[in-house]
Amino acid sequence: SSMDRVLVHSASFGSNAQAMAAGxxxxxxxxxxxxxxxxxxxxxxxxxxxxxxxxxYELLHEVRGRGLMIGIEFG
Structure with missing residues (x-):
């Protein structure tokens, strides 16, 4: 039926056992x-x-982030 297609979900590595083991x-x-x-x-x-x-330093405006994902705003 047309509803069967609505429930289909796929992933790039979903059926690859080696990729799942590596992950x-x-x-x-x-x-x-x-x-x-x-x-x-x-x-x-x-x-x-x-x-x-x-x-x-006047050039630096703000430092923000989480963990090692850090942003430095200049201005």
């Missing part, structure tokens, strides 16, 4: 090595040090 291995390593927590700590330190530069 699971990556997530396992990230969890074991506490990659996310390390990125959070390192990002906090980096933002803190960059924020100190905002007060010193």
């Amino acid at each position: 699971l291995a990556v997530l396992t390593v990230m969890e074991d090595e506490e990659t996310v927590a390390n990125a959070r700590r390192t990002g906090d330190l980096l933002r803190e040090r960059l924020a100190a530069l905002v007060d010193r």
